[in-house]
Amino acid sequence: MKSKFNVKQLTLLGMMIAILLLMSFTPLGYLNVGPLAITFNVIPVAIAALALGPAGGLIAGFVFGLTSFLxxxxxxGLSLMGSTLFGINPFFSIILCFVPRMLDGLLLGFIFRGVSRLNRVAACFVTGFCAAFLNTAFFMSTLVLLFGRTEYVQGLMNGQNVLVFICTFAGINAVCEMLSSTIITGAVGTVLCKAKLIPDTPTKKSKTQETNA
Structure with a gap:
């Protein structure tokens, strides 16, 4: 995993972290609907993964997790669900805050690299979609895994099947996150690609040419 960044990349990473912190501690990053919130914080994580690869996504994901924990x-700010879960089990709450977000950022870097071998612009939009989709999937799966037997989560599930609970509980929130993340990350990523702020990913053809050379 590439972990050495140039000055431009470090500057971009710093900007994404600053934006992430601003969004996390102001109404810009969350739209509260019911017990869950529609979060736009996956977008800076996705852009960091586009520009800096898995390592950049991992760092931004850690910052996202830190803001959730705080x-x-x-x-x-106060997360009603987060504070309730922290009161039930602080250690599991730390895992829930950090692991899904860090894993999301890490995988986004690999997803972008893989898809960009076919089409870089499409890869930006795919990465944006995956940012929100994986964040929801990882968070809800970890929530059920760690807190599924607690009275609080059992009350939220109300006797539903786990998959039905995840789909209905995330619901419109997840759809809004996926739409916004796909559009904004795709648009910003396309601009960054044209500005040469995202390193080129060698295609299979170029690799073959380099080998023959």
Missing amino acids: QCLGIG
């Missing part, structure tokens, strides 16, 4: 403590 909100469980009422710092920079």
